[in-house]
Amino acid sequence: MNTGTALIRRLIAELGEDAVLTAASDVGGFTEDFRGRYKADALCVAQPATTEQVSFVVRACAESGTPVLPQGGNTSLCGGSIPSTEGARPVIVSLARMRRVRHIDAANGSMEVEAGCVLKAVQDAAAEVGRLYPVSLGAEGSCQIGGTLSTNAGGTSVLRYGNTRENVLGLEVVLADGSVWNGLRGLRKDNTGIDLKQLFIGAEGTLGIITAATLKLHPLPTHQSLAWFAPVDPEAALRILGMFQERCGSSLSAYELMNARQLELVIGHVQNRRNPLDGKHAWHVLVELSNSRGADAMDELLVQTLELAAEAGLIEDAIVASSDTQRASLWEIRHSVTEANKKAGVGLTTDCAVPVSAVPRFIASASEAVRDIVPNIDLVIVGHMGDGNVHFIPMFSFDEWRAMPDAAATGATLRRRVNDVAHQLGGTFSAEHGVGQTGLQEMAHYKSDIELTLMRAVKQALDPKNLMNPGRLVP
């Protein structure tokens, strides 16, 4: 009996047969990503139901020298949840069975949830007690809290509420030796030493497995005002953003940009999506205000600000949503981009952020840089403009992609060009998707030696045997 078989038997003995998957037909959904771009074998998939079981699995893996790859909803856009094709096959630890909402304290604005809770279920549980868990993104119906924590997920509400990191009060983590750190605190303030939870947020499972979290809740806004408008160009969109920030302060809760091509793809590939405006416009913005006061006053503020922008010649057309149905349908357009782009072809998704003030320059320079290589390439642009985060996506049809002699290399070259532009503007190649597999080479290329050395020192300190998702995050 080899090491792998012995480990599997040990896991089955503790977790039960149904909680340890080994058959190809069972593990398929865990070893390939939803877009079909990454695929590699695992030793098995373990599905622990409790923190103690996660602890057992990690300890058993540590003792047998087997790598561990934690997995949430498997919605990574950069291969982060799929094993590598090189190196020892890992045990995939799926957190899907750990999905209890353990506790909600509405007066404290906090809730304790297990890592496998689906993001949407967390949002709903908070709303039931009149609170908001603000992190919101396209995959919210299937991604899990543990995954959003391990990748410090962003999404469409960062402008108002910050990234996932800013919405966590405490964590429970199974460490590399299988011991459990209970850092589940519901405190707004705690200055007692190094803030350990920060290490595990965004670490993509390389320092331990997050098994539960105390999340920060906010007052539930009772009114949303939403508009869709066509700015003349990205520079105009930036100036209008400034007008909204000055006039609406913290009520401004989303400011999302997309180009005409992105809207076309959504309309063409996802059912029941329509152009909110008459005619064709090169650029589109979805802007949301939200607070707890009268809807009328907010709609008025929205309209006034758009009128100011129109008077300044910054806007071609605009509509303000007049019903919950209309608001929902505008948001559906935004949340359909991943589905649309997946159906439309092979999009070379990038995930740059630059200073907000540099977004127009980034779009112009990245377009030029990419078209230097592939002159007439289709460019799909969608992003969280208020955060400086632009998904700039060179898009190929499936036929074009298959016909290219060296598609993978071309893809890597194009991505690098886009990332170079962001880097020159003081930006980053991964704003919210994380490093995963797509970003590993970029880490090696863009990060300073000092930074990589510091990260390696932390990794060595917390995972001396290098078994927690080895080879990831820090090249």
Add this chain to the structure above:
Amino acid sequence: MNTGTALIRRLIAELGEDAVLTAASDVGGFTEDFRGRYKADALCVAQPATTEQVSFVVRACAESGTPVLPQGGNTSLCGGSIPSTEGARPVIVSLARMRRVRHIDAANGSMEVEAGCVLKAVQDAAAEVGRLYPVSLGAEGSCQIGGTLSTNAGGTSVLRYGNTRENVLGLEVVLADGSVWNGLRGLRKDNTGIDLKQLFIGAEGTLGIITAATLKLHPLPTHQSLAWFAPVDPEAALRILGMFQERCGSSLSAYELMNARQLELVIGHVQNRRNPLDGKHAWHVLVELSNSRGADAMDELLVQTLELAAEAGLIEDAIVASSDTQRASLWEIRHSVTEANKKAGVGLTTDCAVPVSAVPRFIASASEAVRDIVPNIDLVIVGHMGDGNVHFIPMFSFDEWRAMPDAAATGATLRRRVNDVAHQLGGTFSAEHGVGQTGLQEMAHYKSDIELTLMRAVKQALDPKNLMNPGRLVP
């Protein structure tokens, strides 16, 4: 020539004679805290003017095996900026000469400042371009940004804007070997590996010296509405907080509690401070709404919410400030508590946070626990109720304190009792002041072995020679 003398000469040769203080009369202001509770010798005080000079000092100290203690405005309430009486005398590195605002990008909502900038100067520079740097606290006229970063300072605006940690985008840090990490990024999102800046925020100089930071700016609220009211008791104050959160959402920007004794001390010991209400009330709350819209609407919302609270029998009396002058004078009361308490006697300042929902229980139980030991002790209570952060201060007159046979031990016992109550409620002994010297024993007492082991592993990884503020933060 001994090692210390050689080091001093080396520092003088590089920084100049006026930048290296050794005379007792020169170093006095750096080796004793402003309340006169901590005092110990340093080898010298170095006053570098640039990041390169800080790097030189740290490298020179590393080469001679001399400890380094960074110091900002020396406003620590727990001895954090003063050397210990035990161990080798450190070189105090004062950041006061590094006070340039390097860059402001209003459209990006960011500014790059050097560590020695006084907090007030940073607030003012942001306001000049129509932006808000939200961290605000009593010592803002003298504390420095570097100190607020190294202690993750809280203050009165955490409820709306978060702690200092949530308002930092990037850092520049001189590491333990003297090398400089340039992490000065102005990005709202950056998921490229371990978020290294989180390690240095709140580390109290034990992992490196912060020399500059990119701070996050917010839209400048144009209107503040402010009220002072007397809730029936802390439970009523908690219920009213909930009413404000539900009705005002993110416009609620401060919710500060104090007891009658705290107000009396401010009125009695600080010039031009008056009771805002008629008559005597046991509890007081200062509540602030702020946003960028009409002042009238906000005042109305404030009044309506207070009326609701009054109808529910939760309020004894209330006033709404009607002018900027009146608003300023209400805030002055709140910001005068440290000065008042310093003059009034020996206050055993504690800095607990508990879940917001547990604040009334904390106050009741801590009062009982302390009066079990000293039956009629004066209790001064002031806190950021919206954050669950209560400064519960057993107060002795100077005469009482001098007359006590074992004052220091009694002080430690009383503090421990208060901290015990917080701990039992899932709270912490240091919400915002940090560990400093006062909290070291508490760290050893309350923190789990796993947590201390993790912290020590990080410290060892980043400061293997243990020269960066040794003996602090992690016991």
